[in-house]
Amino acid sequence: MLSKKTKYGLKALTFLASQEGRTPVQISEIAKHENISQKFLESILLTLRKTGLLGSKKGKGGGYYLIKEPKDIPMTTVMRVLEGPIAMVPCVSLNFYEKCEDCPDEASCSVHKLMLQVRDSTLEVFRNNTLADLVP
Amino acid sequence: MLSKKTKYGLKALTFLASQEGRTPVQISEIAKHENISQKFLESILLTLRKTGLLGSKKGKGGGYYLIKEPKDIPMTTVMRVLEGPIAMVPCVSLNFYEKCEDCPDEASCSVHKLMLQVRDSTLEVFRNNTLADLVP
């Protein structure tokens, strides 16, 4: 299940991408427009800034803005920052790999085999979509 | 993230599918072979029986067994029983649809659009795999 954090994050990014220029947008404006708890959104935007997806400006006329062009922001990046691993199981994750405790042999694991396919097909979707594709 | 319940359920089903005949297999044997907590596995197998995927036999020589042939058990069915919705968001779920509380218009929702693609690609994987395909 997609977390609210990811959902809100995606909506906020899309909203920023839909702006005319790249002038800072206040948190309160984003929160209001997307029906998001402002305080919760604050922490999400902070994460996105720390990862280098967003920039921020303090003081009057401040807010958050996109650093790169929407078409240069692939969904793989966004999803990994917000949701974490794209794979449904750590043992098939590219960026967050972990061995299963149970499961003596990965190669002969039925779950592994299936989830590998799911990961690849999901990954393809995210690779084929940039932030620009999400803007209505 | 895939729940342990689903993971264990898949492993148990695969193990049953790999058996020679369709004679009942004891819970304890499955649990031991797959490194699963026996009590936890009990509840999982119970679910699978109630859904009609497994049959059970009590008493000496009892246990669980597959009712249908592995090749006639699509992964879509198994995943929906064990994991629930295949979609990452209720508003794009075929079998567990729910409207988002926020989000005034589904058609223009960026998250909706993206998650629809993910659902379709994941669904295709599950439709192309039956239990028989999981057996090593």
Next chain:
DNA sequence: TATTACCCTATCGATTTAATAGAGTAAGCA
């Protein structure tokens, strides 16, 4: 009729999630 093994309910600790509160700090403007 005794044993085996499935069946069911209840509980529990740990973790995660979503949200809230409140204080702190930097930037811009008069």
Next chain:
DNA sequence: TGCTTACTCTATTAAATCGATAGGGTAATA
């Protein structure tokens, strides 16, 4: 300079979920 605005950070919390465990009940078979 001083005030306002708006981002920044820490801490807390309520609720939900997950994974696991315990223990007794019951039906079927040898």
